[in-house]
Amino acid sequence: MPTTLAVLWFDHRLIGFNACLAQLFFLHSFSVVESSVLLAMSFDRFVAISNPLRYASVLTNSVIIRIGVVIVARATLSLFPVPFLLKRLNFCPNKTLLSHSFCFHPDVMRRACADITINILYGLYVVVSTAGVDSLLIVLSYTFILCTVLGLASPRERMRALNTCVSHILAVLVFFIPVIGVSMIHRFGRHLPPIVHALVAYVYLMVPPVLNPIIYSVKSRPIREAMLWVLRGKCQS
Template identity: 80%
Template sequence: MHPSQSYENISFFQPPAFLMIGIPGMETIHGWISIPFSSMYAVALTGNCLILLAVRRTPSLHQPMYYFLSMLALTDVGLALSTLPTTLAVLWFDQRLIGFSACLVQMFFLHSFSVVESSVLLAMSFDCFVAISNPLRYVAVLTNNVIIRIGLAIVARATLCLFPVPFLIKRLNFCPRKILLSHSFCFHPDVMRRACEDITINIHYGLYVVVSTGGIDSLFIFLSYTLILCTALGLASPQEQLRALNTCVSHIRAVFVFFIPGITTSMIHRFGKHLPHTVRALVAYVYLVVPPVLNPIIYSIKSKPIREAMLRMLRQKG
């Protein structure tokens, strides 16, 4: 009897491993594609680690604004490391297999770091609002204890939201002939669609996580900037208005870099089934890989204290 025929009599099946495609339709040029991907991962890890070291070693940067930036950099390191091992394994060595349990672990951390990044960006918008609306009480409001509590709340929120996801996947009966993943990492919408049974609960819970995290965060970020704009326009001179708004430019760019690809990815997985697999895969890579690459570049260019601290560190090492 052929192995695939024997599976038909099995009432419940979980694959020992999934097979990752990488970038569909571009398998023959994975070696060339690995060059820009390797470069992006190197930039992401190096840039964010430099920011963390710069804030830690520079006493003048021990302020709420830079503590939140450190949270963002640490999250970007985690987000990059979540996809790096399997992505480079596929592109460099054509190692496409990932064990079922390893897939669930990667999926949990990948989506958890995405939720953490969304929450940190919301916290940074609150930081901008306090700095502009009440600068004299800025340090008094955002004390070290408050920042630590915000950080712990962010981690707890992501953990509680994503904790059920691996168990919801584990309860599914999978199809032996549908173990081919459309990416080089375990993405929840991709994995759950390999099942041979009703996935309504998984779809509804995934939608709940998206709306209750990224959806609510983006709404509150928009409200924060509405209040920031009203406060800035109420300042006496145009120079003061411009100076106040200029402090938030880097954060606004980081918000767009993260949320636009994130919303696009979510919409494509729900309504873009007719799109080519290559397009869906590339949008997912943009969502997960590009923000960790661009955030340190955005902040090092725009923030003079961060840029000077990073350059000082590089000179000392040189």
């Protein structure tokens, strides 16, 4: 966000190479963390719907802490080699212009004047082993959830069970659609105008964090009530 705002507000279009690598590492690490969190939330929904009486005994505080540690470790270990794989490359002065206002791995590695086969293969491995696996497991969990919901006798109970998953499903779509879009445009849309690349990149960067609070505040009654309470307090003061 700082470099994006610097470009948009102050027309500052330079970034150091090491700073670019650090930004790239954290950007993609946080994407892996978010994908993993969405997978953990799908498991949470599966346990809550398929076996609600054992929910508290399955998802204890210690289990949740271990899940969080695994998520952070997975993201760190997956992305740790990426800056070093880029640092070994030679970059030509006439190819250092990036397509976005932030450092994105496919965009940076294609600015190198060297063989980037290893970078492409490792980047593909990271995408498949994180977002690819997570999306498949999320679909699998919702398949089990749907089977459980269809086994409920009352239509009202079915709607109530499905209603608890709406926010999570929307969050999954808001995250994965921009990720797929920016990945596909870097792979197959090289002939497209630069404005298209920039627009898709901004959607990838901005849309999930902007829409997630709206998604959860609309569906969650406690959050809605808390927001209204805060707004009433400000209006009265």
